[in-house]
């Protein structure tokens with residue numbers, strides 16, 4: 531097939547590796563960042579009509595999750611790395627998107643309290659709770675709860691703002707195109723690929739949930755989980771903490787708060803639904819004692835995977851094709867560490883951790 535004639539170009543040094551990155555959510559944006567840091571060149575394609583999970587997420591980093599208050603996988607590596615990267619990017623891009631905020635969680639009953647009390651005795655959990663919990667304005671805005679706990683080493687990362695800033699910079703540099711990738715236009719050659727006028731060493735797919743339709747990586751064990759959220763205005767609430775009482779209420783921008791989310795493994799579209807909205811409003815009405823204004827209602831699909839580990843690696847037959855996906859419900863904490871890990875593998879031949887390597891499904 532004749533490659534499509536198009537306008538994609540890369541002005542490169544002959545010795546520099548060239549990457550075509552498909553998808554510019556948090557995965558593609560950060561993978562490209564680390565490849566560029568390693569001296570490689572990247573050109574980005576992002577479909578403007580897809581709903582990116584990155585643009586709907588609150589970007590909560592929460593090291594302790596669930597009814598049993600268990601530390602998330604590899605969190606001791608992930609959180610410090612993410613923190614350092616996000617602070618560095620705030621400086622480099624001159625924007626604010628990384629907010630260290632404690633997380634206050636409701637304890638609903640004696641059973642919850644016992645689970646938590648048992649957990650805080652463990653050495654590995656010593657740095658993850660603050661006692662007593664600092665409640666700030668929570669008691670004036672919400673119904674009284676059985677009890678509360680405060681999780682530390684938490685943050686809210688407006689990853690949509692970060693990705694948009696990187697996109698604006700890359701557009702200015704002529705390396706970003708608001709276009710859907712068309713698989714039938716890709717010519718896989720012996721050592722590289724051609725896409726229209728562009729010749730690149732690799733194509734790296736970072737398509738989030740849409741990867742299940744990818745002709746080369748579509749057979750990986752994807753899940754997919756739909757989430758709906760509300761944006762509400764709580765005038766003068768001055769809530770500094772993230773608060774979880776069945777759903778999260780998270781300070782977002784100005785006096786806007788992110789409320790979420792729903793979680794559906796079965797869905798027929800990625801659009802917001804009346805049921806999702808009603809569910810979230812019911813949760814708000816259970817807990818808030820102050821009126822709120824509904825500002826927006828959004829939905830997107832989380833790129834979850836069956837074994838809850840990211841997907842990194844190269845295609846077995848076509849090593850010019852790679853994938854970075856499977857960030858699931860935790861893109862804000864997973865993306866920095868694993869984007870660097872994958873970039874080190876691609877640029878410097880460092881070993882891929884088998885836990886995230888797609889070769890685990892061979």
Ligand SMILES: Cc1cc2nc3c(=O)[nH]c(=O)nc-3n(C[C@H](O)[C@H](O)[C@H](O)COP(=O)(O)OP(=O)(O)OC[C@H]3O[C@@H](n4cnc5c(N)ncnc54)[C@H](O)[C@@H]3O)c2cc1C
Pocket residue numbers: 552553554555556557558575576577578579580581582583584585586587588589590591709710711712736737738739740741756757758759790791829830831832833854855856857858859860861862863864
């Ligand atoms: C409701 C909700 C709440 C969430 N809350 C949190 C949270 O609090 N904390 C947290 O850490 N994570 C959260 N997440 C998860 C987080 O959003 C994801 O883990 C992360 O954003 C995934 O990033 P990604 O880049 O892999 O995918 P996406 O952000 O979905 O980006 C994929 C991109 O690829 C593009 N694309 C797809 N196909 C093509 C194609 N053929 N050509 C060109 N471009 C293409 C799409 O347009 C999109 O821009 C939440 C997700 C949802 C939906």
